[in-house]
Amino acid sequence: MRISTVTMFEQGSASMNRQQGEFLKVSQQIASGRRVVNPSDDPQAASRAVGVDQARAVTQQYTDARVSARNSLAQEESILNSISDANISAKTLLVQASSDTLSDVDRESIASELKGIYETMLGQANATDGNGRYLFGGYKDNAPPFVKVGDSVQYQGDSNAREQRIDASRLMPVADNGETIFKSVPSGAGYVAESIKTGVDGKPLVDDAARNKGNVTFSGPQIRDVNDDGYGDSYRIVFTENDDPDSGFDYQVQRFEDGGWLETEEDLVDSGVYTGTGQPLTFGGVNITLEGIPAEGDEILVAQAGSEQREPNLFRTMEEAIRVLENPADTPAKKADLRNTLNTAMRDLDNNLDNVLTVRASAGARLNELDVVDAVGSNRMLNYEQTLSDLVDLDYNAAISEYSLRQVGMQAAQKAFVDVKGLSLFNYM
Template sequence: MRISSLSIYGNATSQLNSLQSALARTQMQLSTERRILTPADDPVASARVLEVSQTKEMNLQFATNRASARSSLTTVEGALQNAGNLLQDIQELAVTAGNGSMLTKDRQLLATELEGRLADLLGVANSTDGAGGYLFSGYMATTQPFTTTPGGADYKGDQGQRQLQVAASRRMPLSASGSAVFENNPTGNGNFQTQAAAANTGAAIISSGSVVDRVQADAGRDYKLTFAVTGTPAVTTYSVVDTTTGTDVAVPGMTAQAYEAGKAITFGGLSFDIKGQPADGDNFTAKPSEKQSVFTTVTNLIAALRAPADGSAGKAALTNNIATALDNLKSSHDNVLTVQASVGAHMKELDYLDSAGDDLDIQYAATLSDLQDLDMVKAISDFSQQQMTLQAAQMSFKTMSGLSLFNYL
């Protein structure tokens, strides 16, 4: 069969180009250490590489978010630690104020010191994150959460809780609202609160009490206990009425009961005692606990220390007010500690998420390596083979192109 010179040159050129292209591709794979240079090389693997790469980038972004969340939570924890220390100091001052040997001027000095602690506590509540945002204002990061009022402080933030995505299925709170930290404090013993009437003239002191029957106590009734001192010699009795509906309703079995100082008084699932000598007409109340701002509690304590405490009635009123303040301060301190523990738990969770994120990053890197990394040994072998084949093809083409009948004429 006769083959034209044009066909010989055309076929040879095409073959050499193919061999050179294959060699160049292998050389590119070796230089990039990647098996897939374009999606056309392996469409299925290329799609998978894109998917895994995007997931890996998201995992890296979550790691950045966790670092930011940890920084924010560390700032919040520091503020809560300061608040807890201040509340501890205030409780110690309140206990000191209850010392019966203290003079009026001493209590005035304590009141002044408490005013300083109150200002410090307000400063903590208005702490910022270092970037111009307030820690405890909810979603209203640029609004100062608390402003001073005659009764304590007024909350200007909202109930929101800023969050940040720290994992594929986890959004983590970065702080707590000021209302939840400083205002969500149950009064009294946490179930009900006992209180002496401001107009009492006797020397009776009431305890904070406890719950003895949860079912009855959970009914949430308001009670008033009134003393009567009659006869000669004087006999002291007390009666308890239910004032929940606004009308006094006698509590069964609790009318004209003989008073014995320090003896437990139990009704409606509640139990407390009263010590000291009450006067005729003195009354005490027992109501379900309410939420009260810690700033109101400290302000009331300061007012109680500045009020006159002359005579047995004045000292009893002071003791009752300090006892009420101590109960409320303990509740406030416990609430701050609870929020602080929650922040600590979130920081611990971030450690676990970091560990899981690192494991995922290794897994994604391994998957990408399996999909697109080059088998270097095989690639070098292929490169050497392709190089040798190209050289042989070039040599054979050179030899064939030199053949001509004119060489024999």
């Protein structure tokens, strides 16, 4: 068989190109540190690597989301701590103001301090995060959640807690709304009394005409029996003048039911003659002691904190306390209003402090959960890195050995081609 010169050149060139291609492939692997430089190097490993890399990217996004969630919760926890301190300071001032030895000027000075605490609380309630969003407005975070309307503060946010997905299976609240913090009480909060007239919906009226004109004061209410059938209902004590001038006033204990007060005689919870000398009344599983002389139509609301008739509102509590401290207590009615309002305010502050501490504990628990999820996410990232390494990373020992082998092969192919192309029959003639 005869072999033409063209065939020798083609086979030699093909051999050198093949050896050079294999040599360059190993060189690329060593330079990049990857066994799979192109998908064609190992299609199955390349396909699996794409899926693992996508999962790793998603996990990294959740890691970044947890950083944002931790920042929000840490800021909320710090603000709740400030609110707790302000609450305690306000309660301390109210205890001081309850002393009968203070003058009107002393109480006005306390009111000035209380105003400062009130403004601090309002500022904290309208705190923003680093991006300019209001923390406690729910999803309405583009405007202050608490706004002064006239002499009162109203909540303009929504009732949702802003949430963030921190893992594939966990959607975590990262900021509680203002209602949860400033307009709520913990479960199991007791009864609160307030000496003020109520509307048809059972809620206290806010105008000055609704305030009692007499000087009846109350102690309590104290819980006596939580198993009483009427425990949890809302009540009001209404005073009316007695037909007998020597008997003074009558009282009626009415229960709120089906959207209104039950005022008919057969529906009354209790009724009788009010003596005005430390008279205890027991109804609905609670006990309250009354003292003083009422005026016609005076009322005392007795309702469970957090009910529709006694909706919690930290700012209203502060406003009422400031009001009675700023006004001189120069009449028996005003002195009774001072004492009753301060007693009610102190109970409301206690309930709010318990509520803030509950929310703060919840925020702390979520911060701890973030640590746990972070640890799981870190382990998951390590597993992804190991899987990717097994799929596409290079074994340098094997690669260097193959690099040397391909180098020798390429040199041998080049030398063989040089030797073969120089062969001629004339060398043997």
